[in-house]
Amino acid sequence: MPELPEVETVKRAISPALAGQCIKSVRLTRSDLRWPLPDGMAAHLTGQRCGEPRRRAKYIMVPLEDNTTLLVHLGMSGAIRLYDNKPEFGTHDHFSLEMETGSWMVFSDPRRFGHLDIIPAGGEAEHPLLSHLGIEPLSNHLSGPWLSDVLRGKKTPIKSALLDQRLIAGLGNIYVNEALHMSGISPRRLAQTIAGKRAEKLVIAIRTVLAAAIEAGGTSLRDHVQPGGEIGYFVQRLSVYGRTSEPCLTCATPIKELRQSGRASFYCPSCQR
């Protein structure tokens, strides 16, 4: 499901249920997610008070009162739901927290590409899943000059470079396609040719598309919903993603599709160069 806007939306949604509240019980029905969950995770969490959840790239981090951190990654198919009372659990509800308020937070993930972990106190910078992450695209670090600098000499297509979490962390397949369309850049263009005005334009497009998606509550594809059951409305504003053969909203040229590094790319052959 989730790229940065969806994860940000989930984080905001679960924040009121978790922040300042104690975990009353933990329901853990399988430990074989992307990697085996750490031993004793349920016991570690039980009874602890949660702090304010934070987001880093596509990860959610919940600080705990013993200064360790609960790390949550939703993978491709992960979702979090909130309930006021104990719910009926489904097959893929692998991990749930019962809060002292009586509400439940349920982590569900059919494909099990998601992951949960406990980060030791002070260990976030060294965590193997976090240490290599690049800059946050909504931070001040992202600028035209910075982007042209990190892309200098890169012969990979710009599409692949934008998906590389070691450079910019949080973009995924939907928003990379959308940002490239918004900035008039072909997904095939070599990364090293993005500089100057073109880099500025791409940076603005990345920020604009992410901010708009967050504001819309993310993009709901297929049956995915946000924690409270709401859908994300950004799906109605996608310009190219999933619109193969449909007219470009700018120039009416049919949208084309290709595969790059095993992932679908969607682009307007007329607007994007």
Place this chain on the structure above:
DNA sequence: CGCGCTCCCTGGCCGC
């Protein structure tokens, strides 16, 4: 070193 491919897993959809 840096790149692209494969794989992890389940479920939904499409075509026959």
Place this chain on the structure above:
DNA sequence: TGCGGCCAGGGAGCGC
């Protein structure tokens, strides 16, 4: 309606 093949919003690990 049943079934095989293909596809999916991520990303680590490996081979070239």
